[in-house]
Amino acid sequence: MVSHTSQFTHSVKPVPAEAVQAYDHETDVLVVGFGCAGAAVALEASGAGAAVTILERASGPGGSSALSGGEIYLGGGTPVQAACGFTDTARDMAAYLIGALGPDADEEKIHVYSEHSLEHFGWLAGQGVPFKESLWDSPTWVPPTDDGLMWMGEAAWPYNQQAAPAARGHRVQSEGFGGKVLMDRLVEAVSTRTDAEVHADTRALRLIVDEQGRACGVIARRFGTDYAYRARRGVVLTTGGFVDNEAMLAEHAPELVGSAKVSDSGDDGLGIVMAQAAGAAVRRMSTGQVGIQTIPGYMTRGIVVNGHGQRFINEDVYPGLVGIEALYRQGMNVWVVLDEEAFEDVPEEERWGLQPTHVAETVAELEKEMGLPENALQHTVAEYNRHAENAEDPWFRKSARWLRPLRAPFAAIDVRLGMAPPEGGSAGGNGAAVFTLGGLVTDTDGRVHDLDGGPIAGLYAAGRASSGLHGGGYISGTSLGPGTFFGRRAGLAAAGSATAGAEATGVQE
Ligand SMILES: Cc1cc2nc3c(=O)[nH]c(=O)nc-3n(C[C@H](O)[C@H](O)[C@H](O)COP(=O)(O)OP(=O)(O)OC[C@H]3O[C@@H](n4cnc5c(N)ncnc54)[C@H](O)[C@@H]3O)c2cc1C
Incomplete structure (x- = not known):
């Protein structure tokens, strides 16, 4: 049968x-x-x-x-959080999860999980699971160090309006993947x-x-x-x-x-x-985790645009949320646009070898190379830069930490090519890596x-x-x-x- x-x-x-x-x-x-x-x-x-x-x-x-990466979402004031200078509450943890896992997250489960998070940290530690008391303070999928704590987008708008931000991404101590x-x-x-x-x-x-x-x-x-x-x-x-x-x-x-x-x-x-x-x-x-195959540090320092050359999200949210928007609402027709300074600002070990797919001296040239409608990207970058001069982003409210006008020379990464080898070619697929939820x-x-x-x-x-x-x-x-x-x-x-x-x-x- x-x-x-x-x-x-x-x-x-x-x-x-x-x-x-x-x-x-x-x-x-x-x-x-x-x-x-x-x-x-x-x-x-x-x-x-x-x-x-x-x-x-x-x-x-x-x-x-x-x-797996061994990243475990825990909070409410764990010893790792305390050692890294964070105060946290179960209520803030729950509020963040309800926002970031929504719409229509399972609030009952989130409350129970958040309220018992400290105890669960203790249980894991009691099984011998090691967590180092140090913070990796930069956007990434998996830090290249054995730091025990990382941000998971808690400081990004609109979540920072709903809950006091605290880093809650606990990492099983390991160089790289801790699963x-x-x-x-x-x-x-x-x-x-x-x-x-x-x-x-x-x-x-x-x-x-x-x-x-x-x-x-x-x-x-x-x-x-x-x-x-x-x-x-x-x-x-x-x-x-x-x-x-x-x-x-x-x-x-x-x-x-x-x-x-x-x-x-x-x-x-x-x-x-x-x-x-x-x-x-x-x-x-129907839901999934979507790992958009690009470098979070490039996204936060640059901008992410769709096939119309328009931004659609603040790039400093947890990168998986960019991925979900990109796959479910933009059909993976998305690009990371950055400038040389942004590229250079990402430490070598965080680049995972990912190079721009297009480079140009002007946004007009870049837009043409990317095959976008004339003026689409030019308009987006001009608007972004105009406000970034004042460390503002009235469109999507990216944190001032990441705001700076983009200047020539420019580069773009076609996310659909995935984590392509530096010498060129495609990693295959559509640029997304997924599992079901x-x-x-x-x-x-x-x-x-x-x-x-x-x-x-x-x-x-x-x-x-x-x-x-x-x-x-x-x-x-x-x-x-x-x-x-x-x-x-x-x-x-x-x-x-x-x-x-x-x-x-x-x-x-
Ligand atoms: C590369 C990678 C990185 C990830 N990073 C993270 C991360 O950092 N943090 C995070 O929270 N999540 C991460 N995830 C997701 C996470 O690892 C999984 O969602 C999670 O491990 C699932 O746990 P599980 O116990 O439900 O399933 P699994 O760990 O997959 O275990 C299921 C087990 O059931 C067995 N099985 C299946 N069907 C049967 C059957 N019919 N009879 C008997 N046995 C069966 C399988 O062989 C398997 O051993 C990552 C996943 C991957 C692959």
Whole structure:
């Protein structure tokens, strides 16, 4: 049987419990997927006294979490923030997230996450996750140092009107990408739990659901053989997003088709679809994180324009928000325009080798080379410069820190070429690198909800398989942070959800 909507070659419908002759394995809490969310579920569930089994399709743990930048959005006055001179409150953190992750961010989740952010920092640190107490104070995707804190656009308009700005991008200490260190520490912590076991090379295919509609296990395949797993207390799906499933993208998030994928290449959405087949609701399936493939330092020091030569955003917001505007509303027909001084001002190690695609002595020449309508860019730059002379930006209110008239010689970067090699040529794609944000509707304890708005008994989800804090926006750190935080809550809830009649039956291994 083939699932037509999602390109799976097997049926994704739940298997009725009465059709299962015997279970091959039993546990209290069955976790599907061993990325950051799965690790957090396992740690808290086993800490609450539950026997835990983690199924992982790959040969070992990690998922996209291990490849990630290790940026974790945390605030409310963490020790790292305090050491870097920031005072912060949960209320300001929540206000910023509601603005930057909107429109229509999940305010309830944001409030719970922000209010417990300090405690969650302590939990991560308690697992041995290292954070250095120093600030990287310059716009970037990933700082080239091991600094533990960075800005995520908090000082930019209009968010600086809604919340007192404080840097909240916490970074797992590492030179460059810190996701591996994060996962190493979490996996190490899981390995110390005698009541938690990991079944690798084991891919969950379908849920098992009893007569009352309660999720009570999964059918999983390991090296060609199917096994029935029984979960006495709960099944927790932490299988990641669906950016690698072309059919699901085309169906739910067509804007993301054709962009480079930011994942471990295993984000096939099966966990989401398995739960949907059992009646689960989904939310925000069209949304995505969009890494615009250019250098944030160029954008803030220059301007970003669309195919009409017009600016459309203040360039000092978190660069992912520029990406979302660029992909969803400008069709990636966007350019970074800067001058030599702006280019030179970006330190070499922050340029990632990205060179301008066009250079010219005048804006008129540049505009022509870029193929823009006559006078479009000239008008934009003239207006920008006129106000920048007074350190003002009445159009988009970019911070005075980045305002300066642009002067000859000028340069432009065609973002659609992506991070092209310095010697020329295209990186392929459309200049955007994306992953999905939509997923299963969960409450703040990770319970998966159905279309009537109530929880499906025994079924939980966390991480990118679930719909997180996001409405239309994305800030780095709001995957690893809420993924581990709501994973912990799902683990606790699942561990505590024992029901009568949960005795083991027919165990074979
Ligand atoms: C290069 C890169 C940089 C990033 N940087 C950041 C960052 O700095 N900050 C941030 O917050 N986010 C970042 N992200 C996003 C973030 O890493 C992910 O959104 C997050 O790690 C998802 O965590 P997860 O636990 O939900 O899924 P994953 O970490 O992907 O784990 C899911 C696991 O489930 C397994 N699995 C899937 N289906 C099944 C199945 N049917 N049966 C059994 N196992 C299954 C997978 O093999 C995988 O191991 C980045 C991502 C990438 C790729």
